[in-house]
Structures are given as C-alpha cells and as structure tokens.
Amino acid sequence: MSAGGVGTPKSLPSSGPKSLQDMPHPLAGPSSEDIAGGELTPSPDLQLPRSIADKDLSLPNGGTPAGTSSPASSSSLLNRLQLDDDLDGETRDLFVTVEDPKKHVCTMETYITYRVTTKTSRIEFDLPEYSIRRRYQDFDWLRNKLEESQPTHLIPPLPEKFVVKGVVDRFSEEFVETRRKALDKFLKRIADHPVLSFNEHFNVFLTAKDLNAYKKQGMALLSKVGESVKYVTGGYKLRSRPLEFAAMGEYLDTFALKLGTIDRIAQRIIKEEVEYLVELREYGPVYSTWGGLEMELEEPLEGVSACIGNCCTALEDLTDDMTEDFLPVLREYILYSESMKNVLKKRDQVQGEYEAKLEAIALKKEERPKVPAEVEKCQDRVECFNADLKADMERWQNNKRQDFRQLLMGMADKNIQYYEKCLTAWESIIPLLQEKQETK
C-alpha cells in the first residue's frame, strides 16, 4: 500500500486487511478469517506529537511490520497489543453472555433485567469473572456512550427500543427471549471488536455493581482516547466522497433495501402460513367427526385426523421459529446499516472540515507555507477515521457473511425439519390405513 502524502485530501492512504495477515490479531475470533482492526500505514511525513491521548502510545520497539503509526487514534493501542499478546489468532480472552431474564415489579414500573456474565483474563479487568444484572436502558446507555467515544467505529445495533406491532406483550416469553438473544449478540460483537472491547464504558458496564452511580458522574474516570478528540464538526460540506466510501455508501443503501424486501417477504410468508394453519385446525377434526359415523372406516379416519394435527404442531413450530429467530436478525442488520451510514456521514464531515481549513490556508497567500498544527490535526483525524472505518467495514463484511450464512441455513433447516415431521406423521399412518379390519 502506498503512503499518500499530506495535502492530498482526496486520496488518503488506507490499509487493507492484507497488511496484517502476517500478524493475526490476538483478539480475532474464529468467525473472522480476515483481520480487522485498524492499522495505519506509516506516514513518516507527519509531525505530530506522540501523546495526544493520555496514554503513552510510543512503541517499545520501533520497528514492526505495521511500522510507526499515527498515534491519534485508538488503533495504535491495537498495535501495542499485537506485540504483547499471544500471536495465535484463535485466542480470546473475553467472553460475555446475556442470560436469565427476570421480571421486576416496582411501585413505579415493571421491567426486565438480564444477567450479564463476563469471563476474562485481561488485565484491564480486576477480576477474572463478573456477574451483574442490567436492563435495556443500560444497554442503550452503553451504546450511546460507545457512539460518543468511538465515533470512527461501527457500533453494533441494539434491538428496537419500542415495539411497534399492535398487541405485543413486552413481558411475553417469546419477546423477552428474542430480546435477550439480540442483547447477547450486541455484547458479543463488542467483545470481539479489537478496539471497542477495550472501551472504558464497556468495562464499567460489565463490572460495576451500581451502574447508575457511574452514569451520573457524566465524565468517565479515565478519559478515553477518542473522547478527548472532539469530533465537533460544524456542518462542513464535503465536495465529493472518495470512491471507496462512496461505494460503501451505495452498497449499504442497496443492502438495506434488499433486506427490507426480504423482511417483507418473510413476514408475508409467516402470515400465509398462519392462515394456512387456521384452516388446517378446522380440517383435521372433520375427519374425526366423520370417523364417528363409520364403523370400519373409523380408525383410518381418526388416524388421518391425528396426522393433520401433528402437521399443525409442526407448522406452528416453524412459524414461531421464523418469527423469533429469523426476522429479528434481519431487522438488526437493517439497523446496523443505518447506523453505519451515519458513521460514513460523520466521516464526510471530518474530511469536509479538513478540506475547508486547507482551502482557507491556501487562500491566505501571505501566511508562511507551513501548515498549522490545527490543519494537520484535521488531516490526522481524517486518516484515522478512514483507517478505522475501512478496517471495521472489512470486519463487518466478514461477520455479515457468516451471520447470513448461518441465518439462511437456519431458515432452510427449519423448513426441512417441518417437512420431516410431517413426513413421519404421514408415513406412520399408511400401515394403519392399509390394515385389514375385522368386521365389527
């Protein structure tokens, strides 16, 4: 990958996953073949102080395949970790699960909490194991904090806050279980992310006994890398998006559109299946009624009736599974692409700000040609953003592929199981139907 120089806002250097292939990231889970995580190409022309953040980001040994990296983002944190940790790509040292939903009835409100269990060997955590309870609004708070503190990264989506559909019971087993799975997925995605998993808010979320006290503090005890770099961009307009990000944007647009269509189709199928089930429920018993009129035919007719009953049960299982397991994941990904598009827009703004400032400098001919620190800071911000975003996008693409592969295979599986159950039912009554009855 070539290193672009300063002052070329339109073709910023970016690294692809390939450059990291020599050194697999220790935190990469078995699901991702490629390596995610930001890595910047060396920009030796940059003369920026090495400690913009509070952490000392200088590397113990200067030369690594990654080269000297710009310290202005948490991606350099990543580089530090690459050297310290085990080089085996399969090693994970942070495991999070969401389980055991419980209903709490208080005078003011009723709500559900979930147990969040953490097992880790990381030094950032005081204990190897944690088990605390959290409710939805805590997850929501965490997500907002992550968006604030890691604006250059793609934050996974949460299940929808409010339920739009007519008469859905917030406390029904199915709804709670669907939500639990989504929250579990949310935390796992963060835990698997090489940068987000080290976020301070995430740590507190997983460990603190009293989260509310922490929330009230407003500022984190340790200010985070990203937070101190304020990404307050005042509505700078970008002339044009670089090709690769434009492609990303277009991809996300089409992707979300197609998912929306699939969601509608899946819903329609479920609706048709439910209506089919309603008719089947009336159909089966009629055979039984008929059986009551007959002598020799009574058993065969009863058999058919029971068989149809079994098919009804199998169909109900199918529609429940599709509603609980299939649709929510689709919706999650639609939400994901929405939030990703927002991150793209933020990136555009950061680049826009940089370009504007650069232009302003260029216009002031009387100034010394030296580029002021502020503008260089901007450029740096842009480069980091681009790198982080690119890396996250790669990682996201991979995870998406795995997730959809699993989702669609699961859908096919459920249908296969449905037909297998029905097949068993019908095959089992053939001998009953063929049996010669003794005249009663």
Place this chain on the structure above:
Amino acid sequence: MSSCLKYVSCRQHMTTEGNFWSKKIEISVSEAEKRTGRNAMNMQETYTAYLIETRSVEPSDGQSVLTDSLWRRYSEFELLRNYLLVFYPHIVVPPLPEKRAEFVWHKLSADNMDPDFVERRRIGLENFLLRVASHSVLSEDKIFYLFLTQENNWKETVNETGFQLKADSRLKALNATFRVKNPDKRFTELKHYGDELQSVISHLLRVRARVADRLYGVYKVHGNYGRVFSEWSAIEKEMGDGLQSAGHHMDVYAASIDDILEEEEHYADQLKEYLFYAEALRAVCRKHELMQYDLEMAAQDLASKKQQCEELATGTVRTFSLKGMTSKLFGQETPEQREARIKVLEEQISEGEEQLKCKNLEGREFVKAAWADIERFKEQKNHDLKEALISYAVMQISMCKKGIQVWTNAKECFSKM
C-alpha cells in the same frame, strides 16, 4: 394420464356377463369435444360431447377389440341415470360427476367450459359407466346397453319406457316421510347416516378448498425470494453465487404447488362421488318409506271398510258417520239398499285384501333386495374410501419429500455463501 387408473377398485369388478355382452367389456370415455348446436328452443348453444368407446375382451388372449363408439353429452347421462333411478328404486344408483363446479378454491375455475373441469368431468363420467357396468343388476339393463351402442334415437327409446310417469313425486315422498308410522328401523338409521355423511363430506370439501387456497399462497410467496436473492447477489462478492443459486431453488419450490394441488383435486373428486352417493342412499330409504306409507294407508283403508261393513250388517253404529246421521234424520234406508251397500263393500274388501297381500309382498321383496344392495354398497364404500385415504397420504408424503429436497438444495447453496 390414463383416466382408468383413477378408480382402480372399479376395474376389478368389471366383468359383465349379462344378456347383452358375450364377453368381458372395457368402457372408456376417451375424449371430450366442444360442440355447437341448437337447443329445444331453437337457440344456439355450446356444449361438450364425450366419446364413449366400448371394447370386448377376448378371454383367450386378453386382446380388446373396439365394438362400439359414440358421442354423448352430459344431459344424456342424466337421462340414463334418472331412468335407472325410477326402474331400480331398490338399488343405490351410482352418481354422476357434479353438474357445476362446486367447492372451488380460488385458482380453480368454476367455468364449465374450463379444460381442467371438462377433463375431470370426463373421468367422472367414465367412472359412472364403469360402476353401472360392474353392477350385477344394472349392467343387464337394456337401456344401458343401448346407451353404449345406439347413437341415434336413444332418447326416444328411453322416453318410450314411460319412466317419467312412473316417477314418484317429490311431494308424495316428503309426505310419506313425515307420516309413515312403522318404517323398517334399519332404513331409518340408514337415512340418518346418509344425512350425516352428506353433511360431513360437504364440510370436509369446503375446508379442504380453503386449505388448498392457503397452501397455494404460502408456496407462491416464496417465489419472491428468487427475485430478491438475485438482486442482492449482484452487490455481493463471495456471497453472490450461493444466494443466486438458492434463489433458483425458491422458484422451483414456488412452482411445485401447481402440480401438487392438481393431484389433490382427484382426491376431492373421490370424496365428491361419495357425497353424491349419500343422496342415492337416501333415495332408497325414501322409496321404502313411500312403500311403507302406501301399505299403511291401504291397511287403514281396508280396516275402515271392514268396520263399515260390520256396522251395516249388525245395525250398530259404533262410529259417527254422516250417512248414519242423515238416515236418522231422513229415515233409514231400505233393507235392499243396505244389502247392496254391503255387497259393494265386501267386494272392495276382498280386492283390498288382495292388494294388501300384494303390497306386503312387494314391500318385503323391496326390503330384501334393497338391503342386499346396501350391503354391497357399504363394502364398496369402505374399500374405495380407504383407497382414497391411502392415495391422499401418499400425495402428502410426496409433497413432504419434494419440500425436503428443495430446502436441502437451498441449504447447500447457502452453505456456499
């Protein structure tokens, strides 16, 4: 597809060795043709004609030779059946396929001219002829023989039998049902069974049509996946191929329902046959009630005549009669008049007793013959319906296997994503 295979059981009973055929025969309704002609009011009409072919089978080598071939339309079948109903009231006469398409689910046409409907009707008419031909009593009927062999003037021949005049009026039959005092219990139960059977099969056919409708919807919506997977695959790199090929399987799945439901219509037709058979059963029961009522009326009439006679002879008036009143008021009749009256009555009584004996005998014969045919019918019904249920189960099994196949293929495509 050979229509003969549809009613396998019938074929087995198909030997007909009555007066008219020297050898075993095979009957088929092999073609249907649209025709235009002029009806009774000299107006142009369109109708369908069916080709009936009769073959005689050589017992030595099983070779069949075409002996007769003629065209008939549905109304002629109806005429034949109505004739059989009148002349064989003790027989459960096989029914015709429905006149108009009923129990239709939305994709199925209710139009009588629709080719699918015509095809199913052709099979139903063939089945009707096979059932009649394999019935030990009905197969020997001359009019039936002529139906298969005499194309021209057959209608006139049937009408000449005067069967329309012999037919019992519906009103008379209804009257009998309500007023009969001592019908044979078995017939009462059978009629009740016929009513219930009609009701339950109607219900079953209605719900089945709705089930078919819904199932059609489920399959067809899956076709939409084909299109969207194709569109989605266009923006994907590694996932594209898997998605595209999976989409193709979804199209296959969606298309498969047409054949599945077409096959199921044959099952519905088998059920319909027995729905209409239920009506034939009830007709036999009604005939019994009518005969029994007739008998009861005749016996009642005889009893009252006997009483009248006795009263006249002994001079005692036990019952109130207008004659008695008028004779009281206007003077009694002469002994000669009374004698004359007694003589007339005695003649009537004698006739009446003969008639009653006859009616009794007829009634007993009817019950015996009808019950024999009913037993035959019951066995046929149990056999046929079991076969129908088995074939339905086989259809369902085939549908499940196809479903498993398609989704397994799709799963494999997804695994390659």
